[in-house]
Structures are given as C-alpha cells and as structure tokens.
Amino acid sequence: MAQRLTYRLRTAVLAVVAVLGACVGVVLATGQAGIVITHGVSMNPLYHQGDLVIIARASSYTVGDIAAYNLPGRDEVALHRIIGGNDAAFVFKGDNNQSVDPITPPAADLVGRSLVHIPQGGLWLETLTSPPILGLLAFALLAGGGAATTRHRRKRRRASMSRHISTRPPARQGLGGLPPSLRIPTALAAVFGVAGVILGALAWSGPLEETASSQVKSGTRMNFSYTADVGQSAAYDGTTAKSPGPVFRKLARTVDVGYSYHGEPGTVTVTAELSTPGGWHSTLPLSGPVTIDGSDYEGSVRLDLASLDAKAQAASAVTGLPAGPVSVALTPAVRTAAGAEFRPELKLELTPLQLTLPGGPGSLAVTDSATQEHTALVPRMVGVSGLTVTAAAARVISAVFLLAALATGIIILVFARRSTPADEAAAIRRRYAALLVRVHPMPAPQGRPVIDVTTFPTLAKLAERYGLLVLHWSRSGVETFVVQDENITYRYRAGSEPAQVEPQPEPADSQA
Structure with a gap:
C-alpha cells in the first residue's frame, strides 16, 4: 500500500509540474505575460543591469505602477514608473532619471505591469x-x-x-x-x-x-497657454487672467503667451499674423530664431494689445476697410535639423473690449497629424x-x-x-517478454549438467549469446527459466531461493 501511494504521489507531482510548465509556455505565447531583461540605470536602485522582470497585462493602470511600453522604431520596451496622466496618455519617468519620458502612451499600448522581479535573473536566462x-x-x-x-x-x-x-x-x-x-x-x-x-x-x-515598413504618425506637438496681470477687481477671482478665459482690455494692456514644444531638435521662430474681415492682413515677427537642443522646449512672447489694435486702425484709416475685430494667429514655426517644418497656430480674437479664444480649450494643443513612411526592425x-x-x-x-x-x-x-517490483517473476515477464517461451514443466535431461545462475540478466545474456530462447514454466509458486545449450542446461528460479527447492522427478509424459 505504501509503495502504491508513493507511485501515485510521484505521478501527481510530475503531472502538476508538467501542467505548470505548459501553462507558462501558453501564457508567454499568447502575449498575456512577458519577460524583460533590464539594461541601464534608469530604475536604480530598484532594478539593476541584468535583472529579470516578469510583466503581465492588466485591465487598468494607476499612478505608481511600474509598467512597460514599446519604444517606437526599436525592438525594446521602456520599463518605468507611471507618475501621471490617465488611460488616454500616461506620463512615465525612471526612478533614477531627472526628466519624464518624452513618450506618453495610452493604456491600450502598454505591454504590461511589473509582476515578479528576479535580481540578475536576466544574466542567467541569457546564458541558458x-x-x-x-x-x-x-x-x-x-x-x-x-x-x-x-x-x-x-x-x-x-x-x-x-x-x-x-x-x-x-x-x-x-x-x-x-x-x-x-x-x-x-x-x-x-x-x-x-x-x-x-x-x-x-x-x-x-x-x-x-x-x-509602416506608416507612422508624427509625435510632434505644441501646447499653448496665456496669462495677463489684471490686478484686483470684481471681474476675476485673483489678480491673473488665464487661458482659456477672456482678457478684458480695460484691466490689462499686455498678454504673455507661452508655448511648450515636444519633437525633434531644431530652431523656432515666433510670428503673429493680424487680419480683419475686410481682407487686410499683416505679419509681425515676435522672437527667434531660437535653437532647440533637445526634444522639449518652452518659450513665451508678450503681446501688446494696444499696439496690435493701433496697427489695425492705421490700416483701416488708409484703406477704408473696417478695423475690427482683429484676428491674431500666433505661430511658433519649428524647423527641424532634417528640414521638416511644424507650424502650429494659436488663434485669438481682439476686440475693443477683450481678447478671447474663439476655438475654445481644445485649440490650446496642436499635434502634427502627418504620417510618414517608417522603416524599422521588428521582432521576427x-x-x-x-x-x-x-x-x-x-x-x-x-x-x-x-x-x-x-x-x-x-x-x-x-x-x-x-523502484524494484515486489514480484520478480512478473518483472522478468514484463521486461523480457520477447525472449520468453512458456512451456509445461520439463524434467532435467539425464546426463546433462544443470548450472543455476544467480541473476536472470545473466541467463538472458547467455540466451542472446547462443541465439536461443528462454524456456519458462511455473510450479508450486516457483518460476523456472532455463536455456538449453547443446551440452549444458542453464537455469534460474524466481519465487524462492534455489536451495529451498529440491529437484523432483518429473512425469515422463511432460512435453514442451
């Protein structure tokens, strides 16, 4: 009973191990989980070079999670911590980095969230x-x-x-x-x-x-904002008017317009184009060109509302066209080192009473929607x-x-x-089935020597050596196996010690 229980337990353990291994393979193959080998120092001291991190897809992600996303054009992922954003665009940053990641992927593009961390496990995996x-x-x-x-x-x-x-x-x-x-x-x-x-x-x-090769959308974008010092009054809760609200000209003469650029390095030049409903337009240079060394740049320009209105009034006096309202299109034009040009516009409207944002809050963010042919290495x-x-x-x-x-x-x-079977004869019959021939009990031949061998494998080797079969019969609980050569009979008995089985006269009519 103990041996049978051991067999069952062993089989169950091996089956569980096998099923777990198969499950791991299926999970990895279907993309529900993945393995990341860390490189660099961006997540020190949590992760180090050569660590292994197992990631798994999640239904939702929150600030503080460590998650992975694919890097465009590279067969790599970034494994950093989420510090802000939402499902539409998460903001990532490495624990050891000074700045945030330039890419803000949505939740649908995330590869998975950190699940298991094995220090130096990546080095072992690469070796194996x-x-x-x-x-x-x-x-x-x-x-x-x-x-x-x-x-x-x-x-x-x-x-x-x-x-x-x-x-x-x-x-x-x-x-x-x-x-x-x-x-x-x-x-x-x-x-x-x-x-x-x-x-x-x-x-x-x-x-x-x-x-x-694939069509890839440009990730270049520009975010606008504007503020004006309006002093303490009943028109505003504080002393500063902010976008996207109106700026009343009676309380403010100047407006500071800020712009935040993310894209390829290059140069930026800011201009303002003035126009009126009658068809008059004029372009005013405001700043630049300014060199952008990295992928992020922030700048600002100041608009003198009285000066802009005066320029439109002067043109109206000469042409006889209506002077208002004046449309102001502020354009920080960026030319990259590769020669590409990005020209986002912030459209404002200037009237004798106020400066407004006719496009609403959505016009404060401009993203380049152009696509370009992109050739990159992708996983095979x-x-x-x-x-x-x-x-x-x-x-x-x-x-x-x-x-x-x-x-x-x-x-x-x-x-x-x-594992040694309890029934030796059964084990012999199972293992050497093709070598055995079952016969009726046979008498020992007269005048032929009988040699008892100590193990059945020895008898099997003798049979194979002489190209013979092993004759086998059972009698009184003793299993007898013999190999008959021309002059000698080799015998092995299983079931009891050979010394305990005395030779008995066999019936004359016994036959094979």
Whole structure:
C-alpha cells in the first residue's frame, strides 16, 4: 500500500509540474505575460543591469505602477514608473532619471505591469538560452535513446557471431514496458523534449529582428497657454487672467503667451499674423530664431494689445476697410535639423473690449497629424499551425520546455532505478517478454549438467549469446527459466531461493 501511494504521489507531482510548465509556455505565447531583461540605470536602485522582470497585462493602470511600453522604431520596451496622466496618455519617468519620458502612451499600448522581479535573473536566462546550452540540452535528451540503440546493435552483432542464428524479432518495450506510474510523466517528458527541439530550431534558424515598413504618425506637438496681470477687481477671482478665459482690455494692456514644444531638435521662430474681415492682413515677427537642443522646449512672447489694435486702425484709416475685430494667429514655426517644418497656430480674437479664444480649450494643443513612411526592425515571428510568437520568446519557451523535459527525465530515471517490483517473476515477464517461451514443466535431461545462475540478466545474456530462447514454466509458486545449450542446461528460479527447492522427478509424459 505504501509503495502504491508513493507511485501515485510521484505521478501527481510530475503531472502538476508538467501542467505548470505548459501553462507558462501558453501564457508567454499568447502575449498575456512577458519577460524583460533590464539594461541601464534608469530604475536604480530598484532594478539593476541584468535583472529579470516578469510583466503581465492588466485591465487598468494607476499612478505608481511600474509598467512597460514599446519604444517606437526599436525592438525594446521602456520599463518605468507611471507618475501621471490617465488611460488616454500616461506620463512615465525612471526612478533614477531627472526628466519624464518624452513618450506618453495610452493604456491600450502598454505591454504590461511589473509582476515578479528576479535580481540578475536576466544574466542567467541569457546564458541558458545561448546556442551552446540549448545544444547541450538537446544532446542530453537524445543521448539516452542513442545509447539504447547502440546497445541493441551491439547485442545483434554478438548474436550474429554465435553458433546459432536467432530469427526472433527484437524486443519492443515502448511505454508498455514501464511501470504504470511512470508512463504519463515519460510521455509528457517526450512531448516537452520534441516541442523544445522544434521550437528551438525555428527560433535559432534566423535573426531576432527583421525589417518592416509602416506608416507612422508624427509625435510632434505644441501646447499653448496665456496669462495677463489684471490686478484686483470684481471681474476675476485673483489678480491673473488665464487661458482659456477672456482678457478684458480695460484691466490689462499686455498678454504673455507661452508655448511648450515636444519633437525633434531644431530652431523656432515666433510670428503673429493680424487680419480683419475686410481682407487686410499683416505679419509681425515676435522672437527667434531660437535653437532647440533637445526634444522639449518652452518659450513665451508678450503681446501688446494696444499696439496690435493701433496697427489695425492705421490700416483701416488708409484703406477704408473696417478695423475690427482683429484676428491674431500666433505661430511658433519649428524647423527641424532634417528640414521638416511644424507650424502650429494659436488663434485669438481682439476686440475693443477683450481678447478671447474663439476655438475654445481644445485649440490650446496642436499635434502634427502627418504620417510618414517608417522603416524599422521588428521582432521576427515564428510558429506552427497558426500559433506564432516572437523569435526571442520562442527561444525562452524552447529552453523552458527542454529544461522541463530534462528535469522530468532525470526524476523518472531516479525513481525507475529505485523502484524494484515486489514480484520478480512478473518483472522478468514484463521486461523480457520477447525472449520468453512458456512451456509445461520439463524434467532435467539425464546426463546433462544443470548450472543455476544467480541473476536472470545473466541467463538472458547467455540466451542472446547462443541465439536461443528462454524456456519458462511455473510450479508450486516457483518460476523456472532455463536455456538449453547443446551440452549444458542453464537455469534460474524466481519465487524462492534455489536451495529451498529440491529437484523432483518429473512425469515422463511432460512435453514442451
């Protein structure tokens, strides 16, 4: 009973390990989870170079989460902390960085949230998934089968050199020759081994990345704001008028317009175009050109409302066209180092009473909606029967499969060697079924010496050496196995010690 319980427990443990390994592979393959190997120092002291972080997709993300998003044009992800924003655009920043990330991805574009952190685990994973280690694992899985084939060939060569030629077929044990408790784990180990070798071959047969072309929207944008010092009055709650509200000219003569740029480095020049309903227009330079060294720049200009109104009145006096209202289009034009030009506009309306924002709050943010042809390296996809994963993930999954197969095989080998069947005769019949011939009890031939061997494998070797079969019968609880050569009978008995079984005269009519 204890041995049966041990077999069942062993089978259950191996099955659970196998199922867990398969689940991990499926989760990685479907993209619900991923593995990130950290580089750089942007998340020190939490993460260091070479750490392994397991990320998983989440239904929602909040400020304070550590999440990953894809970097445009690169086969990499950024793993930083969310410090602001919402599902439409999250703001990220590395714990060890001085500035926020220039990319603000929405929740739908996030790869996943940090789930498990393994210090220096990335270094171990890169080592285990290297070609030499994968080759060694594949060799270890196939070595057992190769060794068995070699032993079988050697036995056949020895049999062909003996005095008798055996015509019996070779023994084919397969899974049926294993104890029932080890058949399922052995089958799972074989499946994992084959899947790991096939997936590894697909993953290592090409590069991790391949070139792909796509239409990519520009991420260049400009945010506007304006303020005016209006003093203490009943028109405003404080002493400053702010966008997008109106600025009453009776309380303020000047308005400061700020602009915040995010995009490629270059130069910025700010102008204001004045126009009236009658068709008059004029362009006024306000500042620049100013060099933008990085991807972010903030600047401001001051509008003298009286001066702008006076210019429109002077033109009206000459042309006879109406002087108001005056439309003011403020344009911080950016020319990048590559020659591209971005010309966002902030449209204001100036009347004798106030300065207003006719476009509402939405006009304070301008994003470049132009698309451009973009060629970049993207992860190479591999797969079988419609199930595809990246080549990098396939290498990891293949290593997991091979390790699971190797570990399961080692466990099976250890338990198989330690497991000795309680019924020795049953074990002999199961293992050497193709070598045995069951007969009726036979008498010892007169004048022929009988030699008792100590182990059945010795008797089996003698049979194979001479190209003979092993005769087998059972009597009084004793299993007898004999090999009859021309002059000698070799015998092995199982079930009791040979010394306890005295030779008995056999009936004359017994036959094979």
